[in-house]
Amino acid sequence: MPSDDLQSPTSEMVLLTPSGENAPKITSATPAEKEREGSAESNTSRVAMKKQLGLLEGVAIILGIIFGSGIFVSPKGVIREVEAVGTSLIIWVLCGLLSMIGALCYAELGTAIPKSGGDYAYIYEAYGSLPAFLYLWDAMMIFVPTTNAIMGLTFASYVLQPFFNDGCEIPKIALQLLAAVTICFLTYLNSYYMKITTKMQNVIMFTKIAALVLIIIVGSVYMLMGNMENFQQPFENSETDPGKLSVAFYSGIFSYAGWNYLNFMTEELRDPYRNLPRAIYISLPLVTGIYVLANMAYLAVLSAPEMIASNAIAVTFGNKIMGSFAHIIPIMVAISALGALSVHIMTSSRMCFVGARNGHMPSILSHISVKSYTPLPSLAFLCLLSIIMLVVSDVYVLITYSSIVESFFIMLSVSAVLYFRYKRPNMERPIKASSLQFETFA
Template sequence: MPTNLAADIDYGDGFQPSDAGQNERVIQKKQDDDDEEDTGTYVHLKKQLGLISGVGLIVGTMIGSGIFISPISVLKRTGSVGLSLVVWTGCGVLAMLGSLCYCELGTMIPLSGCEYAYLMEAFGRSKRHTFLSPIPAYLYSWTAVFIMKPSSLAIICLAFGEYAMSPLFGDCGAPKILVKLTTVGAVLLLTAINCMSVKSATRLQNVFMFAKLLALAIIIVGGIVNLCRGMTESLTDAFAGTATSPSSVALAFYSGLWAYDGWNNLNFVTEELRSPSKNLPRSIMIGIPLVTIVYVLTNISYFTVMSKSAMLASDAVAVSWSNSMLGVMAWIIPLSVACSTFGAANGSMFGAGRLCLVSAREGHLPSIISYISIKYFTPAPALIFQTIVAIIMVTISDIEALIDFFSFTAWVFYGATFTALIVMRWTRPDMERPIKIPLVIAVVVTLISIYLVIAPIVDDPQLGYLYAALIVFAGILFYVPFVYFKIHLHIFDKITVFMQVYLEVAPGEHTD
């Protein structure tokens, strides 16, 4: 496998595969949980993040577009108001249990890369190492590049399209073709911004950050006011019509868990967290329940204004809520949500581009994707690659199908990561574990992951799951000749030269 060539890249929500030799040295090195200065030989990131910063990172990355697009899908699949609220709560509990597993992994393997690093350590550097050993970690990076990151971008931009167009068409809903054209326009605009200026992209993120907080604050306060007024008709007989199909419940969790995605993001900065054995679990125990409370209160607020049938008929639930509650000021909510989703899409694209760049530098994608714009110093080829894949997804699918597509593949690798934790309890019993959770938690979340992956396939097979599985395992067809055997096709040289001239890009400098 090629060594790491991307140590100097700031890549947002992506992963950073690290040099195997350096990883071994870092893992063997004792981790100091106190705030003392490290006197070791190796250069490391400063521990600047405390408890409040950790909670802020969890809350800020989890709350995005999901709470504005998933409630309708969760309600449709659960069949009842009561079970939908149970699912929203259950998603929060599952996210917290999963995060606790990642606490142990993150302090035991203090490397950047999250799932990639954990899968590589558990399977890629086993005592009985074979050419297949790195494949779980490699397939994660492959799947993240081709499915998870572009589908995430497509989902968020589709949400932007829905909310940006909804004020123009009211409760009738915007035509799907117009929503998709708006979505494609948003993707292209974000690509242009991210290709031309890193500073503009990050400023855009900061400007739109509190748009989502404004929207949620208005909705939650409005819901509390309605509850005080006794507007609880939709909450009576809450479990009428509850779905009993295992597939429906699993798909409802897919929709809800999309809103909670980002629960593992604190693991990307474990090296920068002060006293991680204390602040990592504390941040999780505060941050995820806080998000869960916000999500449940937001859904209750929706139900104080709309009946189950009215909510299912809505194309944009927050818009329907604002039309009923805010009168002439109803435009505030769709505008805030549109800004929120646009900012979330910008963050998704920022991270996705860096993920592609690092994967290409690792030899997992054509090298041209790892090149940097000589004019703007941005990963333009990687951003363009992600844009093309995301636009394809937008044109052939809708939000609900894309969420299923994303969640299916994501929970395959979340489950694999939980399994890695269990495996290393036996294969690496002597590794230092500053945090050691009860093994039963890892077993429970692994079994839940298996249920979430298997139940929809067994109960209601869909072609989307087959396509996702084929894309995942297609990575092996690329891995064997091009990564393991390092076969080089000269056609890629010609493409690289052409793209270098056309895009004005060059190989980026790096530090080993």
């Protein structure tokens, strides 16, 4: 471990409860000293997670989870429903604006309630134990492990695809085994090597952006060469049915999912009052701009029928226009899925840890490693559940059900902003989403 970490006075690997039960004595320090040193101590001598995430790591976490595999496949879901280029691009812009509004609400909540756990912590503070309990168990048992399994399978499919050409189908057992190994490996890294994991996220973040920038540049060059046929009548035959527009909107929102995940790790963020809103203000406009430009590139090269017929938009895009360099796209998609999976494992384990600390999960899940200051039991628990999800034959059914519930709880979290404005008008708010005035930039 790096020399600046606190050294355990006992064994190298000791698990302690947040209450400090059976814990070695730790010398008390002032809050200012603890902030400067990045100590894992607390003023009650309990072991807590270390503040080791700065602004760059915060941006990397948000971009790492948003830039998963969604943008490389989900544009098909939007264009299939709206059937018009112009309407499709409007949907992507509106999804970005809605995500930004949601992120601002979460920034207010995250700085007013600087606790890890994200939605769980805010629902618990606003509405009490029962709604928080229901959210936590839905998250831990369904959509968190399901999402991990899907990301693992996505990574595995893109890694194995080059070895199964000529229409050969990848064996299901191969996908499952590689996905399981990947989930276990990333869980291990997040358990013992947080600094390596966060540095890896920084590298993967730039790799993901590079993949999308490559698509944008190739598409832009294609358009500058005069290939603008697909944009000549952008709203022709556009769908106006509210049901189909809603489905298209949901497909777009799916690609933006993850903007709230930094809030799960507020306790590990250095100077959260400044870095949390700054990370949001940097990340969300960047994501929206890149997504809109990437979709313009897709739509310039591929017609609407070609996009609808494709099962992997980015791969079809590369095969049509990049020639011998088309193999770069599957590699970059695999890296994107790997990075998103690592971030999701890291952040979701904190929500499990906070729930156990409040008595809503088994107490063993509230233990922290003295050596690495990570919620080791929570990480192992979610790893096991994710591997179990790999054997489910149709995980897409679970995704559909869990996404509906997850959306409901996100709206419940956002409603907590209004609830606190009414019930706790004097509550300290370093940022107010409505005024858009950040004291953090003063």
